[in-house]
Amino acid sequence: MTAYDDGNIFAKILRGEIPCDKVYENDHALAFRDINPQTPVHILVIPKGRYVSMDDFSAQASDAEIAGFTRAVGQVARDAGVAATGYRFLANHGQDGRQEVAHFHVHVFGGKNLGRMIKPVDK
Numbered sequence: 827m828t829a830y831d832d833g834n835i836f837a838k839i840l841r842g843e844i845p846c847d848k849v850y851e852n853d854h855a856l857a858f859r860d861i862n863p864q865t866p867v868h869i870l871v872i873p874k875g876r877y878v879s880m881d882d883f884s885a886q887a888s889d890a891e892i893a894g895f896t897r898a899v900g901q902v903a904r905d906a907g908v909a910a911t912g913y914r915f916l917a918n919h920g921q922d923g924r925q926e927v928a929h930f931h932v933h934v935f936g937g938k939n940l941g942r943m944i945k946p947v948d949k
């Protein structure tokens with residue numbers, strides 16, 4: 827498993843070293859708007875703990891952290907007004923998942939029809 831790097835950008839946001847457009851926070855999670863939104867609603871939800879990815883979080887996080895994080899994702903979607911219309915939450919992991927920031931995060935996309943989940947591969 828990749829070691830956690832405290833120099834990643836989301837660690838800096840958690841320490842308050844760089845600003846973010848915060849939309850929600852609880853004991854175990856922080857949510858803020860993506861700097862480069864892909865959809866009308868594009869929010870990132872991150873655990874406050876030092877987890878690299880879903881692989882790391884799912885294996886190492888406590889039940890309380892997993893519960894707090896999962897509740898944060900649902901609350902963020904409700905607060906953003908997309909729970910009724912629909913949304914997508916997505917986590918990229920590792921090289922094939924094209925994960926850019928090595929602190930576990932879930933993207934919450936919504937505010938429009940999001941189309942197909944994944945572009946079909948060429949056969």
Ligand code: DGP
Nearest residue numbers: 835846859860861862918924925926927
């Ligand atoms: P991913 O490929 O899943 O690791 O996506 C990382 C996302 O993080 C990408 O959508 C852009 C966003 N992002 C990168 N740097 C910052 C930042 O400094 N602030 C905010 N709000 N978002 C950032």
